[in-house]
Amino acid sequence: MTERTLSEAEYDAITDAAAHWCMRLHAEDCTEAERLAFKQWHDADPLHAFEYEAMLEIWGVAEHLPRVEAAPGACIGRPRSGWVRLAIAATVLALGLPLAAFTGWNLGWLPNAYQRFEAGTSVRQIILDDGSQVELNLGSELVFANYRDERRVTLKKGEAFFDVSHDTRHPFVVRAGQGQVRVTGTRFNVWMYQDQVRVTLLEGSVWVTSNKASNAGGSQLSPGMQASYKAGDFQPQIREVGVDDSSLAWRNGKLVLDNLALSDALPLINRYLDHPVMLADNGTGTLRIGGIYNLNEVKNLVPTLPKVLPVYLTQNKDGNLVLNAIGRPPRN
Template sequence: MEVEGNGQYEQACDAALGWIARLRSDQASAADRESFALWLGEHTSHRSAMDQMLELWDDLGVLQMLPDATPAELPREAANQNRWYAGAVAVAATVMLAVFLYPQLGSDPVSNEYRTAVGERLIVDLPDDSQVVLNTDSSISVTYSEDQRHIDLRRGEAWFQVTSDKDRPFHVDSGETRVTAVGTAFNVYRLQDGTDITVTEGVVRVSEIVETGAHKPATQMLQVNQQLRTRSDGWLLSPPSDFSTRLAWRQGELVAEEMPLIELVAELERYHDTNYLIADPSIARLTISGVLQLDEPEAILKALEVSLGVQADTLESGTVRLLKADQ
């Protein structure tokens, strides 16, 4: 590449470095890109300087891929067809530069919504290779922009496997709670009175979303195998434990470990459009252990009959009544 050995060209090189730094930052605006288009077309030395500085900047000489053209001064008024064509080439070169060098700059945030019905599970592959698994009756809104990745858990439960990107933090909002992670995996379960956050890999930061200045937002760092319960009356951090059984829903399983029947019924109602009525108070605190298949409610009821002596009757309304089997 021919290099002009004068002060004007050195100034152009300095300006080119400044443009590269600005356009590759998170602060570049649409006005910056328009100003860059004008600067690139002002003089032939500007394009030459940009080519050379790109070669010095991370070996990114992408302007070499552009069609050969000698950009003229960017026309403010098209005095003739030749001048207009030269200016258009300069603008086209700038657009192609933005495509090759700065694919995330200036793009509008990309938003999508995903939801599951009762009893349904859904795996969502996100644009950055992160992954979300939605549990039953859950809903999320996903918004990706040039400076952050934002998930709004509107209802239910979701597990996140996050691809690391230090330049774009990954946020999950659940009510008044925000979970921030970079390269980790965690589960978020939104309840009526708060949120449960369980970390299965890496580290996350949990913070309180406070819209007023009434008090300082709470914050807590969570490591693998830790769980935090956020409630309006305070936060409760559980000691390190193996929560894999708690998250067995991802495989369609419910792992019961001495689970009282009343709790089992509540779980069944999460996954099926069926009401369960414990008609005999004496069986409410009976416990069951085992791996139950969430997609097979009839098999679960059969297991209750065999292991606990509990009889299940389906009423005309569709409600399943549970009572002690006849002796």
């Protein structure tokens, strides 16, 4: 392959494009057409992919920076604010985190340590900079930033089990979906799929809020309790599950479906699939399923469902498989 030499302007254009796509793909109003256009740009050149991965590192830092407020009377929209935050984060990374520790660390708005972790097709065990131990489930991703006033984790997707180093003066905060979990030292599990989040506590105590923008309206958990919330929930839903709850079976490589309604089981199943399986209607969702499955074989579960349940499979216009209860015609 012939090596190319890019001009500074050409390289800057690729960097600018990577920053643009990074912000658009993280935006709530990102469209499928934009995602397709990004994939075409990403796959068109290895340098595009390289620059985008580098931009993800910058984005991870930018997410933890304070929001850029516009001066009174100024006309600064959300996209402009995003560019400013990316520029600040890029400067921090370019100068090095030791400088951040000397300046922004003392102000409490820049971390002195930043880490990003991903788990692929196997469970991954990691140790954060503060000594806390984390197990990441398949296909999970998180970032860790250590601030002067708190240790902050963002669970980007998937599931993680935390064994947090105790430090009462330096709280440990896990952001997941629209809410967060706040602790000083404990053992707990956080599961997330789309906008649904479930927190299960084994030891210690945690404070769960369903709106990470506010510390109000939260709930304190004791060992053996579980909090669930989704986008728009004012309060988490609390229930007792016991410390041996089957939702933690993933740590042993298993997915346990304990006589669950399909409406409750599909989010657990879809977490391990490239494309989610849908329900044809609410009636199909009331059918129940049980069993123990190896995590790496969950993708083979869906084609076998018609053999164990009174359902058949169809495909919708987006290409997703749809479960239909026998006796009910598929929805158009």
